[in-house]
Amino acid sequence: MALLQQITERTFFVPGANNLGIITTNDGGAIAVDTGLDKDTGRLVRKALDEANLTLQAIISTHHHADHVGGNDYLLRNMPDVVVYAPRVEASLIEHPLLEPIYLNMGAQPLAALHNKWLMAKGSPVHHLIDDKQIEVAGVWFDILALPGHSINQIGVAFDGVCFVADGFFGPAILEKHGIPYAHDVHAQLTSFDSILQRGEHCFLPGHGDLLERDSLAHVIAVNRSAVERSSQMVYAALGESGDLFAVARRVQQAMELRLAGIPHFAIFVSAVAAHLTYLEVEGLVHIVFDERGMIWQRAV
Ligand SMILES: [Zn+2]
Known part of the structure; x- marks a missing residue:
């Protein structure tokens, strides 16, 4: 089976523990939305694109968590022309990955146990900051959704009827495994659920979970909302x-x-x-x- 699963004419994803979005450009190129945990997922993106005769031109990193940006380093080292786009603040954390174990250790020098690849990616340069609601990347215009909450300044991206929401929500099976869906700002997390619900795309791809049709979105968002509200109630x-x-x-x-x-x-x-x-x-x-x-x-x- 091909590594690249097609969603619409111009959108694809590499399924896995972290779903990686791929969008084709007009000239045989590709843009990746997140790159997974490490060099293995970076290599997987490269292999998937090679199979499809596509050349990676750019990466859009939705937020700084290591399981979303960990493949950037491998891809940039092997394809030095690739440029990285990321939202402000998240970009700083992508460029300085030590900041994540620092904040998880209350600002102190992190314990050695916090220096692992799940909490500290290799880090990569970010060539372009994303501030606007629409951006052009390699000739492709994307809608940018502000999805703060799970992370400080997380974004989602939409193109060709598909909304790539990163960790804007989780698949229900993933939620069951977590006690509390990770949050930086709970109020923003709840507001971002509303932002996703207002989108008109046909398909929604979370970072973790199954690709959803529009019909299933309200139910899955309701499951996410109740997991967050239940967490608040338990606290x-x-x-x-x-x-x-x-x-x-x-x-x-x-x-x-x-x-x-x-x-x-x-x-x-x-x-x-x-x-x-x-x-x-x-x-x-x-x-x-x-x-x-x-x-x-x-x-x-
Ligand atoms: Zn995350």
Whole structure:
């Protein structure tokens, strides 16, 4: 079976743990939307394009997470003419991948365990910042969707009736595996669900999960929305008794019966719990007090 799965005349994807979008240009070229985790996924993109007689011209990186940009380095080293596009802020993190394990370690020098390829990609230059709602890449005009929330300034891209939403939502089977869908900004994550629902494309490709037809979109977004809202409710429920961030995270973990396998998983989980606490604070549902235990979260209502 061909590596490249066709969606519409000009859009394709390489399916996998992370679906990688491919768009053809007018002159035998191709543009990749994300490149996967590492050199193996970079190599897969190259092989898929070779099979189809297409030459990679550009990469659009939707956000900085290592499983979306990890193939950039391999592709740029092997095809030095390829240019990378990414949204502002995300671009800085793509160029300086050490910043991800730093923020997951509360700004401190990261623990050695956080220096792994899932949290720290090789990094790559970003040649063009994406600021606009429409951009031209290698002669192809894309609609750019602002999809912040899961990551700081994540984007999706739309072309030829297909919307590549990156981690703007997850496939339902993926959601079941995660205790809390990773969030940087919960309010923005919920708002981005609405932005996706308003799109008129026929097909929607998440980074993780199955390609969706428009008919299935509302259901899948509803499943995502309830996973995020349930996470907020569980964080609020964990504050029956006040506690610091780690106490809250531990109670949520126990309530969800999650097994956290090691420091990276723990760091991501605590970060997501912190995002929900910030959200609940903005909503006026919780607040912080200082007592002999330190910085303590408690219910405001
Ligand atoms: Zn992500």
